[in-house]
Amino acid sequence: MFGFKRYKILSFEKGLQFRNDEFQGLLNAGTHWSFDPFSQEQVDVISMREPLLIHEKLDLIVKSGALKEDAIILDLKDHERALVWIENRFSQILPAGLYAYWTGQKDVRVEIVDTREVRFEHIDLKVIARSNMAQRYLDVCTVERDHVGVLFIDGRYVETLVPGLYAFWLGQSDALVAEIDLRETMVDVSGQDIMTADKVTLRINAAVTYKVTDARKAVTLTDDVRQALYRETQLVLRAVLGSRELDVFLTDKDALAKDIEDNVRRRASELGLEIASVGIRDVILPGEMKDVMNKVTEAKKAAEANLIARREETAAIRSQVNSAKLLQDNPVLMRMRELEVLEKIASQNKLNIVLGEKGLADRVVNLL
Numbered sequence: 001m002f003g004f005k006r007y008k009i010l011s012f013e014k015g016l017q018f019r020n021d022e023f024q025g026l027l028n029a030g031t032h033w034s035f036d037p038f039s040q041e042q043v044d045v046i047s048m049r050e051p052l053l054i055h056e057k058l059d060l061i062v063k064s065g066a067l068k069e070d071a072i073i074l075d076l077k078d079h080e081r082a083l084v085w086i087e088n089r090f091s092q093i094l095p096a097g098l099y100a101y102w103t104g105q106k107d108v109r110v111e112i113v114d115t116r117e118v119r120f121e122h123i124d125l126k127v128i129a130r131s132n133m134a135q136r137y138l139d140v141c142t143v144e145r146d147h148v149g150v151l152f153i154d155g156r157y158v159e160t161l162v163p164g165l166y167a168f169w170l171g172q173s174d175a176l177v178a179e180i181d182l183r184e185t186m187v188d189v190s191g192q193d194i195m196t197a198d199k200v201t202l203r204i205n206a207a208v209t210y211k212v213t214d215a216r217k218a219v220t221l222t223d224d225v226r227q228a229l230y231r232e233t234q235l236v237l238r239a240v241l242g243s244r245e246l247d248v249f250l251t252d253k254d255a256l257a258k259d260i261e262d263n264v265r266r267r268a269s270e271l272g273l274e275i276a277s278v279g280i281r282d283v284i285l286p287g288e289m290k291d292v293m294n295k296v297t298e299a300k301k302a303a304e305a306n307l308i309a310r311r312e313e314t315a316a317i318r319s320q321v322n323s324a325k326l327l328q329d330n331p332v333l334m335r336m337r338e339l340e341v342l343e344k345i346a347s348q349n350k351l352n353i354v355l356g357e358k359g360l361a362d363r364v365v366n367l368l
Contacts, residue, residue, distance in 0.1 A: 217272030
């Protein structure tokens with residue numbers, strides 16, 4: 001019919017009725033007739049199967065109060081964010097603004113969060129952090145196993161975080177998490193040319209094993225705690241070795257290592273570190289000094305070998321003297337000794353006896 005308009009609204013739909021661009025109200029499911037000869041009326045049919053109501057005149061619709069019974073109205077301030085759950089599944093994060101969610105078709109649940117509390121904590125943080133929307137509004141970080149995170153907000157220390165997942169609202173405050181490894185770590189201090197007190201230049205390779213015990217100190221007292229420990233070990237090596245002569249260094253390495261470790265440990269504790277061990281791995285002498293040391297060592301060994309030979313020779317002579325005295329004082333023992341000598345001679349293939357003057361022959365006969 002002329003001037004009449006027919007609108008059919010399905011069970012899962014709502015009609016938004018406007019006249020002269022002014023919102024008039026909602027049209028529920030059913031068939032609706034309207035007399036509009038001058039085409040001043042407009043009805044926008046909206047499906048409620050998509051819970052979020054998107055419309056260019058949403059502010060007018062909300063202001064009319066027509067949505068109170070059929071939708072959840074959200075008017076978020078600058079410091080507020082909304083977490084939306086649809087059918088008990090996380091949907092999205094909403095920034096500041098005006099929103100409306102239909103409640104007739106799907107179960108909609110909304111949580112409003114104050115972002116002035118920069119750290120965001122939620123029982124379902126893992127689910128929220130995995131969503132695409134989270135990257136736009138949240139700074140998400142993970143503190144790994146055997147690590148801790150030192151949290152600073154706007155440059156101020158707040159707390160030390162244990163391993164886990166953490167999130168912070170973007171745009172409110174500057175949140176920074178410095179992750180620190182608590183496991184034992186080794187620092188190589190290699191290629192250090194150090195001059196001893198007697199002007200001998202050595203090349204030293206050392207190793208320091210440490211772990212962090214106070215993460216806040218390790219982060220705040222220096223920009224790089226590993227590099228700081230490296231420098232401190234360098235200085236200690238130069239101070240300790242530079243005050244000793246080469247011979248002292250070579251003959252008393254254990255005392256030297258302990259002195260180095262005590263000095264490094266004292267400085268490391270100020271940086272929030274605990275030293276497990278400090279050791280000198282290699283000591284490299286200059287080429288000419290190696291030759292000198294080798295000659296000295298060779299001379300010492302030769303002298304020791306000569307001394308041992310003289311001691312053995314002296315012991316042998318002393319034994320012979322003692323044997324001679326014993327034979328002199330005991331004729332029977334001397335006679336037995338002579339027989340042993342003849343027996344050894346006779347044990348060879350044959351015994352040739354050459355007799356000379358009569359006296360010698362008699363003595364040999366008597367001996368036999």
